[in-house]
Amino acid sequence: MVTIADVARHAGVAPSTVSYVLTGKRSISPQTRTKVRESIRLLGYHPHAGARALATSRANVVALVLPLRPGVHLPVLMRFVTAAVTAARRHDMDVLLVTADQGAQGLRRVAGSAQVDGFLVMDVELDDDRVPLLRQVAQPSVLIGRPAAVKGLTCVDLDFEAAGARCVDHLADLGHRYIGFLGAPSVVYQRNTGYAQRTMAGFGAAAMRRGIASTALPAEDDYESVLTSVRSLLRTQPAMTALVVHNEAALGWVAGSLRALGRKVPDDVAVVAICPDELAEQMQLTSVQLPAEELGRQAMELLVARLNGHPTAPLTLLPPKLSGRASTAPRLRRA
Amino acid sequence: MVTIADVARHAGVAPSTVSYVLTGKRSISPQTRTKVRESIRLLGYHPHAGARALATSRANVVALVLPLRPGVHLPVLMRFVTAAVTAARRHDMDVLLVTADQGAQGLRRVAGSAQVDGFLVMDVELDDDRVPLLRQVAQPSVLIGRPAAVKGLTCVDLDFEAAGARCVDHLADLGHRYIGFLGAPSVVYQRNTGYAQRTMAGFGAAAMRRGIASTALPAEDDYESVLTSVRSLLRTQPAMTALVVHNEAALGWVAGSLRALGRKVPDDVAVVAICPDELAEQMQLTSVQLPAEELGRQAMELLVARLNGHPTAPLTLLPPKLSGRASTAPRLRRA
DNA sequence: TCCGTGTGTTGAAGCGTTTCGACAACATTA
């Protein structure tokens, strides 16, 4: 292994000088700088990460804590991950993978051994058992998702309330006056999953604000129950001309159910989904997407900010983006 | 931070003694051992990873090099990853994530700075530009996939030839005598992707061995061309009673095409797929799966073996496993 | 001429481990 001493000898300077050239923490004359740089290049020198970590007590590594539990949408997760990794690299940080199955143990170990400078925790739930742990360890952390109490934390999430509202606004602007909401399976609401409720709340509030009649129902993820839910929405509100769907699994059955009930999309009933973009793209649905890249990037930036001692807000909510597609159209006043 | 010196002081021994308790590299009296252990527990001591890496020139970290290029099947990739991470943890190793977009640069940096002890490279192609790099760096590596020349490397892969053969054998055992093969899009064969050819070769050889008439065709991934390919297979070989499909994207259209041509699965034509297990499960297809967990685990075990100086074979091929499902049935001799 | 003020460079002291050689203390053999 080629060390800083080798470089120093080769360039005819002191090791400390080489260090200062590398870190730029002191002014170095242009001559020495280029001389040292040349020696570094020639010898193929790379600073030893461990030694550096020891000396600076900074590992330049952040832990990425992934859930990998069943039910996470992998393509979206991967987009988080790549965005986070890319952002990390921009700040000369590397990423250590910590899977959730390593559990509390893993977090503590990684934190205690100073292997990482901070934690990026993905897919945080309303009542996440990792949160108390993260409060204990020395390293700062940023969470993607929104636990019940964000005080003292740094969290990033999509503004689901705004997302629900955005759907209503879009439909209202198109002239719709009676809108239905097809939600997640009821078990999700029972589990207090946070984002589901918040979307609903945002939807409901926006409807009230715009003077729009709204009806909401949960939906399970098989054709039969989607059909039942849609039928009962239409029965409750026969004038319904638009549907907001917040349920990835049900999405595939919605168009079919509507067709089975004699309604065409978008002419009779417009549909807006809240779902990963690729799903919406595939089915040609107007949708509010989960901005995975943006979330991953933001989270990492916030983490880096905290590592550099900058204060950060406990909760950063990203504004929803709506992409118009074939499933919505202006409401034409029929003769 | 609590250091080994703190522990030593607390336990009334020398730092080196604590170290020996931790590593077990010298015999320590039971009394001191428990005393030291107790102090460690009490003070919540964790060895500093950087310091350890510096002293031992072993980071206890392996790099996981992911492609993340479009077209990789993410659920399968994730199963690789979790299996690899789990295996790594069993050997007290952590996993650093290196995405391919960091490219050669990233590999060199991570290797040069001694951040990792080895590389686990996923989704290696026949002519992979990472391979020459890996030969240069000091750390050993294990590849999942099979590049053109494996000499001096350590590679793990599914035995695709055997997989092709396994399908034939299964069908032959059921009494089928005329079997078709629906392959990947022709562009894949042109690209020399290795595994596609090897599957074909295995299929063809097994058919010859069993005295079975076989016809093979590539298939694109839209309904029209799948239909065309299936029709032309049936025209070439009207007595065909079974189909081996090695094309994830086409899979969805196969049953429909057969139905459109008046053939029922499995009564008229049996189907065996070579694809990720969940796809097969979902469509109830008899299939040979990609043993992702097994590959990830094996790869990590091999890497650990190499790190410990054990020699490893340049190529480890995992035997294919066939799961019988509803799409195959014994060939009944019709009246 | 002397003094302060920058600027560029250096030597040495850490950072927290591991590990080697040394050395007591005790047990075993001659």
Add this chain to the structure above:
DNA sequence: TAATGTTGTCGAAACGCTTCAACACACGGA
């Protein structure tokens, strides 16, 4: 009893880097 192992422990020297205090030097101002 002396010589020889064996076992358990210790002190100190690495490992490769950063960083602080110190210093040499040149510069302009009194």
